[in-house]
Amino acid sequence: MTRDEEIGLIAELLGLDAKNEKFLDEKVTLSPVERYSCPDRFAQEMAALFRGKPVAAAQSTELSKANAFLSRSVSGLPVLLTRNAEGEAHAFLNVCRHRGAKLVREETGCKQRFSCPYHAWTWSNQGNLVAVPQEQQGFPDLDRSQYGLRELPVLEAHGFIWVIADPEIRNAGEIQQCLAPLSDDLSWLGLADHRIAVEETFEIAANWKTLLEGGIEAYHFRVAHRKTIGPYFPDNLSSYQMLGGNMRSVLPRITLFELRDKPQDEWSIREHANIIYSVLPGTQLLVQQDHVVWVHCEPLAVNRTRVRLATLVPNSMPQTDEMQKHWVRNQAITSTTLKEDFELGEEIQQGFTSGANTHLTFGRFEGALDRFNQVLEDAMKVTEEA
Ligand code: FES
Ligand SMILES: [Fe+2]
Structure with a gap:
């Protein structure tokens, strides 16, 4: 991320808040329930996305x-x-x-x-x-x-x-090509110089897309996460940008608004927002102040997903018992919050079989979810045509 981009992203969110507006897509969209529940669709996703695109192994x-x-x-x-x-x-x-x-x-x-x-x-x-x-x-x-x-x-x-x-697939050129649009941001994070401090793995009875969709909107924060992280975030404010076939979401914390009174050269997006890189298909990198959580989804079935959470920390940080306790505490906060999402995901999956909905409905401030699904649809079409 360049410094200009960082300032631009902060200014955009401050501007929206000042006008009491949201980051809105053009229209309300629908997402068919079969996307999340049909075994044939799942088989296509595995072939075209999880075995056709690079995965962080x-x-x-x-x-x-x-x-x-x-x-x-x-x-x-x-x-x-x-x-x-x-x-x-x-x-x-x-x-x-x-x-x-x-x-x-x-x-x-x-x-x-x-x-x-x-x-x-x-x-x-x-x-x-x-x-x-x-x-x-x-x-x-x-x-x-x-x-x-x-x-x-x-x-x-x-x-x-x-x-x-x-x-x-014979050559690794495709991997380079998929990562190229993310390269500047991943370099900015310095991820090549990180190690895993803490990790855990869960198996969730939900479709993988439901779990990733939960990470790219802030509409649910004040409701679903009211007992955990909700109070630290403004109500339903986030933005997103596409980086090639990948998405960067910015979910500001309320402290971001303090920047209004500070000179721009003191603005730091990492200090005041969660940034989430959705490296499609199955990886999310949740960027926090001093570490990054690698969320890796491996679909096991249309209604089952293995999720690995790993706290990545800079090699430059001291490797002391005290620091390790700090990383364990941080991972516990993330995993407690994500368990709230996982529980919702499992209930949503059960609801799919009830016939209550033929479609899910994404509001204009949930536009990232439609965009995420469109990117997947496009990638699957390209594979079909090839
Ligand atoms: S040596 Fe591996 S199956 Fe026979
Ligand atoms: Fe959530």
């Missing part, structure tokens, strides 16, 4: 050492992330090329070679098949080059290892 420091590995589910697929001796990250399907066993069962560790637990075919951490027991008798003409691990496009940037969970 890990934070760089989770795979920090040479020869480190991580095995985890990415967009519903078993994925093995490795870092080779030269420090380059790789991503593979964690599936043995012999008869399909899960190659690596441990979640994390350090290894240069991976030996399958079924018949011990063995691969290097760069995906090359390096050993086949009793090869000469059993597989006399085996062309090992045809049996490398299935590799996925990967790019390490801004402190994350981004992966496209589709081995048919």
Whole structure:
């Protein structure tokens, strides 16, 4: 974010508040309930979005050492992330090329070679098949080059290892292209220089989009979050901007209004607003004063989502017990607030099956929700046409 943009975003919100106005889209819009409840639609989203677009599969420091590995589910697929001796990250399907066993069962560790637990075919951490027991008798003409691990496009940037969970996509250029419009803002946050201080994972019985939609409007703050963060925010004031296929939302705290009496060179958006980057499809970065919460949604079914919350903190901050307590307290505030959203999300999902609504209705100050859905629709159309 440039300094001019930062000033512009603050001035826009101060201006709206001064006139007692909201950040309004042109019209009220409708969102069909099938978007959130239809299994066919879910299958299309998984194919076009979660396996067709880059997903933040890990934070760089989770795979920090040479020869480190991580095995985890990415967009519903078993994925093995490795870092080779030269420090380059790789991503593979964690599936043995012999008869399909899960190659690596441990979640994390350090290894240069991976030996399958079924018949011990063995691969290097760069995906090359390096050993086949009793090869000469059993597989006399085996062309090992045809049996490398299935590799996925990967790019390490801004402190994350981004992966496209589709081995048919050959190059990582698409990842670069998707991230380019966010690049200035992610550099501004200095995310390449962060580590995970606290993390937790939830499974929520709700569609992934309902959970992300809850993060990009402030209409519900004073109502749903009245016992937690609601009192710190003005009633229903937020703005949003598109950064390519991604969204930046600004949700000011009431302290923002103190800036009216201060010279512009003292204005800091991070001090007085939550900024949320929705890196579509499934990642939100919730920017707070001294840390960023990485909210990672992995859809498990049309009505089920795994959500991982991780507090990312600058490496420059001291790593003391006291600071760790501070990060744990902060994460607890975020997760208590988000649990209020998750509970609503589960109830909304149950309501879909009741037949009460054919559509959800987004007000003009909930325009970000319509825009978010339009971006997804467009991305799915492009994939269909390709
Ligand atoms: S299935 Fe992996 S070595 Fe046979
Ligand atoms: Fe919320």
